[in-house]
Amino acid sequence: MSFVVGVTGGIGSGKTAVTDRFAAYGITVVDADLAARVVVEPGSPALEAVAAHFGADILQADGSLDRAALRGIVFADPAQRKWLEQLTHPLIGEEIRRQIAASESPYTLLSSPLLLESSSQRTLANLVVVVDVPEEVQLQRAMARDNNDEAQVRRIMAAQLAREERLALADIIVDNSGSLDELDDIVAELHKEFLQRAELAEH
Ligand code: ATP
Numbered sequence: 001m002s003f004v005v006g007v008t009g010g011i012g013s014g015k016t017a018v019t020d021r022f023a024a025y026g027i028t029v030v031d032a033d034l035a036a037r038v039v040v041e042p043g044s045p046a047l048e049a050v051a052a053h054f055g056a057d058i059l060q061a062d063g064s065l066d067r068a069a070l071r072g073i074v075f076a077d078p079a080q081r082k083w084l085e086q087l088t089h090p091l092i093g094e095e096i097r098r099q100i101a102a103s104e105s106p107y108t109l110l111s112s113p114l115l116l117e118s119s120s121q122r123t124l125a126n127l128v129v130v131v132d133v134p135e136e137v138q139l140q141r142a143m144a145r146d147n148n149d150e151a152q153v154r155r156i157m158a159a160q161l162a163r164e165e166r167l168a169l170a171d172i173i174v175d176n177s178g179s180l181d182e183l184d185d186i187v188a189e190l191h192k193e194f195l196q197r198a199e200l201a202e203h
Contacts, residue, residue, distance in 0.1 A: 002028075002100055003107040003198035006125030008115035010163065011156045012142025013131045014176035014183070019111045021187040028103035030096055032112030032121060039091040040065050046091055053083065093120045100124065107198035116161055116169050126201065129190075130170035133177045135163060 009015045019029045040047045042063045051059055054073060060066045074081035100108050115121050115128065122128070133141070135157065142153045167173060174186055 002103050002105070003194070003201045004100060004125050005107060005109050005127050005129055005194055006115045006122065007109050007111045007129045007131065008113060008166070009131030009174075009176075010138055010160050010166070011113070011153060012138045012140075012145065013133050014141070014174075015111055015113070015131050017176065017180065017183060018129075018131050018174055018187060019109055021184060022109055022191060025191050026105055027107065027109055027191070028099075028105040029109045029111055030099040030103070032092065032096060032110065032114065035095040035099065036088065036092050038095050039088055046087060049087055050084070054080075089118070089120070096121065096124065107194050113160070116166060127171045127194075127197070128169060129172045129174055130166050131174045131176050132163070132167060132170075133175075137177055 007015055007019055009018075019031075023029050038044075040050060047059075047065060050065065050070070054070070058066055058069055058073075070084070074084050096110065100110065110121065110125055112118070112121050115125065138157065139150065139153055142148060142156075143150060146153075172190070174183075174190070176183055
């Protein structure tokens with residue numbers, strides 16, 4: 001099993017900016033959000049179960065999941081949310097493990113906004129990297145990227161782990177409040193460190 005570095009951080013903190021830089025060194029990035037999409041692809045047993053439970057209205061004309069409709073239902077109804085999570089979380093965990101097992105790079109990144117909230121994901125990581133910026137920066141960058149209004153970004157931030165809680169659970173904190181050039185240097189150093197740690201873990 002590959003040495004796994006978990007990467008997490010709040011909305012707009014720069015997880016993608018960080019993982020893109022590791023990917024440029026040839027490191028496999030397993031993305032928990034993408035894994036969550038794979039398990040409900042058209043034709044999957046999980047999507048059939050979702051359609052049977054919520055009705056065919058939850059599907060779009062092309063047979064794919066209407067994520068906005070599903071979000072609307074489960075965020076309004078905790079029991080439905082629980083039903084959905086009990087179906088999908090084990091499958092997402094399996095998909096993540098499958099992708100990690102298939103990775104051929106010297107170590108593997110697991111990028112997940114819910115790394116610290118999900119014990120099954122957390123236990124897959126040998127090390128936890130938290131990408132951190134002050135909340136004001138997080139807000140500005142998330143708003144600029146997605147054209148989201150401030151209230152929407154603040155709602156998402158409020159639903160995520162608080163900054164201090166996240167930092168307390170980090171093995172390594174990447175301060176992404178500087179420029180992208182500075183981030184290049186931080187990742188270059190960390191890549192060297194992770195290569196060494198992965199090598200040590202093999203012996
Ligand atoms: P989400 O969880 O919302 O997907 P994320 O943590 O993956 O977010 P990114 O998409 O990497 O965050 O970064 C958010 C925005 O901020 C992007 O538009 C990105 O280009 C920009 N950004 C990231 N890091 C920096 C930086 N150091 N300087 C300037 N802009 C940055």
